Amino acid sequence: LEDLFFLKFAEGRLMQYDLVGNERQGQGPIIVALDSSGSMTDDMGGITKEVWSKAVTLALLAVARLQQRDMAVMHFASAGQLATFQFPKGKGSYADVVACIDHFYSGGTAFEPWMAAALTLVDEAAFDRADVICVSDGLTSISSQARAEWQQRRERRGMRAYAVLIGTDE
Numbered sequence: 001l002e003d004l005f006f007l008k009f010a011e012g013r014l015m016q017y018d019l020v021g022n023e024r025q026g027q028g029p030i031i032v033a034l035d036s037s038g039s040m041t042d043d044m045g046g047i048t049k050e051v052w053s054k055a056v057t058l059a060l061l062a063v064a065r066l067q068q069r070d071m072a073v074m075h076f077a078s079a080g081q082l083a084t085f086q087f088p089k090g091k092g093s094y095a096d097v098v099a100c101i102d103h104f105y106s107g108g109t110a111f112e113p114w115m116a117a118a119l120t121l122v123d124e125a126a127f128d129r130a131d132v133i134c135v136s137d138g139l140t141s142i143s144s145q146a147r148a149e150w151q152q153r154r155e156r157r158g159m160r161a162y163a164v165l166i167g168t169d170e
Contacts, residue, residue: 028129028158029070031118032057035136036075037109042137042167049167053135054101056164060133061097064090072121073100076114077107084117109140115150122157129158137168 008014034057040050057073064071064087071087085092085100092100111134122130132154154161 027067027069028131029072030060030064031121031130031132032060032071032073033114033118033132033134033136034073034075035077035109035134036081036103036105036107037077037137037139038106039109039137039139040104040166041106044167049137050104052166053164056135056166058097058101061087061090066090074114074117075100075103075105076111077105077109079108079110079113081105081107082113082117084121109136111140111142112146115142115146119150119153122153122159131160131162133162133164135164135166138163138165139168 005014034053036050040053041048044052061071061073063069068089071090073085073087075081075083075085083103083105085096085103087096114134118130118132122132150161153159
């Protein structure tokens with residue numbers, strides 16, 4: 001059988017099962033939750049966490065524009081400090097992009113308000129199958145109730161959630 005195997009191998013007649021493929025991912029809109037709390041002003045070797053987080057946001061905006069995906073940037077800090085900037089098809093005027101990137105609260109850190117607002121956006125038809133990306137230093141806690149509701153709605157709406165942790169291992 002070994003000789004038969006090598007013969008078929010050389011002739012390219014072996015049955016194969018290909019485990020690697022190019023499956024196109026769902027390309028829904030992008031929601032970026034951008035930490036604008038006071039801890040983001042901490043220096044990381046000459047550059048603050050805020051600068052790093054906004055660089056990530058600009059890179060994601062470039063991806064959204066290239067892929068023609070709607071994008072929303074949600075600046076969050078303490079409870080009641082939440083500002084949302086929307087970029088249809090990843091596009092916005094120069095003034096809108098500068099206003100979004102220039103925005104900063106310097107408050108505390110509360111995840112629940114932006115999570116609720118993101119779920120509201122996801123419930124809108126335009127933000128179905130969204131990629132939600134939180135850019136933060138992670139210096140906060142999330143209640144188990146908010147976490148459970150997040151997971152339930154994430155699964156129901158086909159949402160994917162990612163995090164970019166900057167300057168800490170919390």
